[in-house]
């Protein structure tokens with residue numbers, strides 16, 4: 001069994017495509033988070049759902065504190081994988097309101113990543129201001145955060161750059 005598991009969430013398919021590419025090229029196991037919440041697939045209606053439970057305004061702030069995770073509007077529909085045999089976990093997902101998407105927040109509240117090596121990537125149009133800090137804050141102190149990479153439209157729109165970025169992440 002591979003020692004690396006990629007845990008990802010995708011609302012509109014980009015992270016799904018990237019995860020499958022990583023699986024095909026690096027033979028890394030996948031876990032696709034399925035949310036109990038039926039989020040609207042277009043950005044602004046979805047953001048309306050998300051910003052209300054987070055208690056933020058239409059435009060989030062730099063350094064906004066993490067929301068109260070007890071208010072998450074739903075959990076994860078599918079059974080979480082047993083990660084005891086994985087040394088390395090990669091977390092891939094979209095940026096929602098400058099930070100992590102709700103389903104990735106749910107995953108991080110429900111799983112114990114102590115003593116795991118963690119890498120991450122996150123996709124966005126362009127702005128990811130709070131993402132990496134928030135991710136690190138949600139990880140247990142005993143996890144080993146190795147590297148995180150932003151994948152914005154200048155990267156995912158260019159297959160050569162995307163390959164280069166993923167290679168940098170996986171081989172780091």
Ligand SMILES: Cc1cc2nc3c(=O)[nH]c(=O)nc-3n(C[C@H](O)[C@H](O)[C@H](O)COP(=O)(O)O)c2cc1C
Nearest residue numbers: 010011012013014015094097098123124125126127
């Ligand atoms: C609720 C919501 C909030 C978003 N907030 C941001 C953001 O803060 N910055 C940004 O560049 N893109 C933002 N986006 C765009 C997403 O990051 C983009 O749609 C996503 O990376 C696509 O991945 P997916 O197809 O796997 O869901 C947002 C999208 C949604 C649905």
